[in-house]
Amino acid sequence: MAMTSEPSGSSFRLSMLIYDTRYRSITIQILFLFLFMAGFAWLVDNTLANLAQKGKDINFGFLGSRAGYDINQMLVNYTNDSSHARAWIVGLLNTLVLAVAACASATVIGVIAGVLRLSKSWIVSKIMTVYVEIFRNVPLLLWIIVIFAVLTEITPAPNAFRGENPTSSMFFFDSVAITNRGTYLPGALFDRSLGDINLGIVSVSTNYIVLIALIIASIWGYRALQRKAGVVQEATGVRPVTWWKSALILIAPTLIALLAMGFHLEYPELKGFNFQGGSYLRNSFIAMWLALTLYTGAFIAENVRAGILAISKGQTEAAFALGLRPNRTMNLVILPQALRVIIPPLISQYLNITKNTSLAIAVGYMDLRATLGGITLNQTGRELECMLLLMMTYLIVSLMISGAMNVYNNSVKLKER
Amino acid sequence: MNKTVFFGAMTAAVTLVAGAASATVLDEVKARGELNCGVSTGVNGFSAPDSAGEWQGFDVAVCRAVAAAVLGDPKKVKFVTTTGQTRFTALASGEIDMLARNTTWTLSRDADLKFTFAGVNYYDGQGFMINKAMGVSSAKELDGSTVCIQTGTTTELNLADYFKANNMTYEPVPIETNAEAQQQYLAGACDVYTTDASGLAATRATFADPENHALLPEIISKEPLGPLVAHGDDQWADIVRWTMNALVAAEELGITSANIEELSKGTANPEVDRMLGSSEDDLGAMFGLDKQWAKRAIAANGNYGEIFAANIGESTPIGLARGLNALWTQGGLQYSPPFR
Structure with a gap:
């Protein structure tokens, strides 16, 4: 090191940035980064210039003004006197409730279907294959609309529960009413x-x-x-x-x-136009939940199957040799190891569910896309602002989900010492 | 690879800039040879394709009249369907040259969304439709009902205000298009459907059993509906406004599609002559059109009264009375400023 000092007079020359292999790659990268940022800045500038030309500014002040519209499903207090920002929160909570419910149920369905697809019973494994292939290969939007249409068309209207000889009756000792508007529970x-x-x-x-x-x-x-x-x-x-x-x-x-x-x-009771009292699950929510669960469950089933198949047969044979029953072999030996393979793709399925909730407007479920990105956008005419906020919200929610799931992944993954 | 993407983006951006370089809408329409007109996704009588796939209706007639005035042919219209949610973006972005889609004229749409309303071609108000079997005779009895409503419309805000003012509650079922609302309403998923009374009448006319559905007497808002254009091109706004005025004035002056050829040879009434371009005055040149623009606009579908009668009038299944939309001379509100 001390012997090979830099040759004298060979101080840094500009041409070395291109001809010297030590610097060339850095030069190219910096140049490219610069060009990329210049291009991006130009696009932003162009947008702003065009907006200015149309006389539109970027202003988020509308979030504080009165929303003026009503939302059917609210987890926090909201009236039409509340602000657009509050409508945004109501929508966000509706999105999160749907996403959490669908993630949980899709995982259960997916794990069961994935394990059963590997069943030795021919009929069980074929039924699961049919389930996976049917749900995986038809667009989610169609499933949502089909399920919603079925719920709306085959269930009775609240009117059918009325009168001396109602054509429909409630279930479980008059505690549950299934109508074409939703399901009423105690x-x-x-x-x-x-x-x-x-x-x-x-x-x-x-x-x-x-x-x-x-x-x-x-x-x-x-x-x-x-x-x-x-x-x-x-x-x-x-x-x-x-x-x-x-x-x-x-x-x-x-x-x-x-x-x-x-x-x-x-207990819910038929008063006036609708059932009153009790809890109310709207058909829009049920349709979204069912569709997201069944659709994503099919993908998760494939992840689970891949995870299980990734564990070598020797593990099962060793467990059997030790006298473990098939049930315990699966629970104690195979699944804990398979989880390491299953979790990473599972994270992206959870993200998919969260993002796919934005299809909710198709059945009138008032999620984030329907409140902030729908009615607020439309009533205020602030397209760019609403879309930016919407993208930011989904981005933050998705990053939080993948962050939390990565923590879990780190706790189950193979620890190499 | 990266460079290709980058240059692709550059090219796209350059195209955007080039597109923004402004020619007047009139020049663009003439160069294109076609008028891009935004209409609804299908409200019978106002804008809906007929069995031959031709767009027909009260709003469609405005598009055709403008196309006839500008391009000389009422068929040179490209109809772009818009929902309550997409219509303003389509107009602001220049995807459509004008919007004729039963859109309510409000201050914020005019000033904040930066649109110019060319006038009112239908004075409407928001009403409620309900199945007669429900035994409801007034909107005041709708406490606790489930209401189907198109999202992104003024009706959504009026509904909230009305129920609040009358201290009633309701459950909104947000719907994207009129067809979806109709399906939900008929399936009984909502008790009431609310939108502009004209829209309700048009929707009811397509039911299998229109006699079983009642429009409640309350009209809870003012909904002046009319065509609109984007801010920034006053010449284009003038063309659309005066095309509409020409249709109204034609009814007032007795110009119909039947006698227009006859009248355009010259009459005793100087205003008729000015409008039809048979006198010395050249009104069309003032906004870049020729002398016969109004004649073509009127000849396309007839005058305002003829358009009303043919599409939504009492002899059609929709069966709307003229009411507020009669001429001012007959107790209505339709009134055209003078052609001078």
Whole structure:
């Protein structure tokens, strides 16, 4: 190193940027980056210039003004006096609810279908093949519309429940009504409610927080009890009887809390034009949920199948040799290893679900695309601003999902030491 | 590879700039030889293709009249279908030269969206349609109902205001097009369908059992519908405005598609002569057209009264009365400024 100093007089010359292989690649990259950014800046400038020529500015002030339209499904308080920004949040929450519900159910369906497709039973594996191929090869939009049309056309209108001799009746002791507008379920009511916690934009019911906290505490207590029983068993060889204790720990606190808060069910009742009371799942939501679940479930099934097939047959044979039954072999040996292969493509399926929720306008589900990107855009005429906000929102949501899933992926992936 | 993409983007950008370099709309339409006219996706009587695939209707007639005035042939129109959501973007971007799609004239559309309304060709108001079996006789009884509504329209905002003002609640079912709304309404997925009363009448006319559906008496808004163009080309706005005025004036002056040839040979009424180009005055030259522009516009579909009667009048299945849309001389609001 010390012997080969730079030849004297060969200080840096500009031509070396092109002719010296040490610098050439960097030169080209910097040049290309510069050109790319110049091109991008030019496109932006061009857009702004054209907008200015049409007399349109870029202004997000409309978000603060009164929205003036109503939204049917709201998870937070919203009236037509609320601002466009709030309509945006309502839409975002509707999108997220749909995405979370569809991700969960698609995973369940996908795993079951993927495992069953590898079943030794010919009929079961063929049925699953048909399911996967049918749903995977028809556009999602068609499934959404077909399911929505079926829900609308074959279920009775609320009117059919009316009168002395109704042509339709409710299910489960008059607690569930399936109509062509949606499904009405009993809802939870608390006589002695603990009130709501206001978190600025969202207010959360304290009742549910207390209940969830109690259930988590019960499960934690149950685990502690089991651990203690394990310790006793290790020491004495006799496992103490715990079933009534565990039952008490698991059920009693929640039950007492429910009684204390005066929990009872509210049944939907036909009043006026529609059923009133209880919870209401709109057909638009059900159609979107079913379609996203079945469609994406088919893709996830293929991921699961690929993941399982990636585990060598030797693993199964070794597990069998150790005396594990097929069920436990799958749960304890194959699936944990297959997860490493399954998770990365699963992340992109979750992202697909989230982005595909934007098809919801086809059935009038008021998601982000229908509120901010639909009615707000149309009533304010701020196309560019709304589209930019919409893209930004989807981008952030998608990045958050893939970030969270990457954390999970890191925890299950093969740790090489 | 990267370079190819880059140059592709460059070329696309250059084309955009070239497109933006402004010629007047009139020059563009003449050079193209075709008028791009935005219409609805199908409202019977206003704009819908007939069994032969030809666009017919009250709004379509405006497009044809403008094409006749500008290009000399009412057939030289390319109809671009737009939904409530896409119409303004299509017009602002120059994809269509004019929009004739039962669009309500409002201040914000005029000033904020930067459009110029060429006038009102139909004075309308928002109404409600409901199945007679529901036993509802007034919109005030609609508390708790499920309402089908086209999104992105003024009707959506009027509906919210009306129910709020009357302290009632409702469940909106947002719908993209009139056809979807019709299907949802007939399936009973919504109790009520609300849109402009003319649109309701047009929709009801296509039902298998129109007699079982009632329009409620309440009209909850003013909906002046008319064709519009983008801001920035006053000459083009003038052409569309005066083409419409010519149709109204023609009815007032008794010019019909039957007698127009006869009258254009010269009459005792100087205004008729000015309009039909049979006098010395050359009104068309003032906005870049020839002398006979109004004559061709009127000859295309007849005057305003003839267009109304042929498409939505009482003898058609839609059966709308003239009402507010009668001439001012007959107690209505249709009134044309003078041709002078």
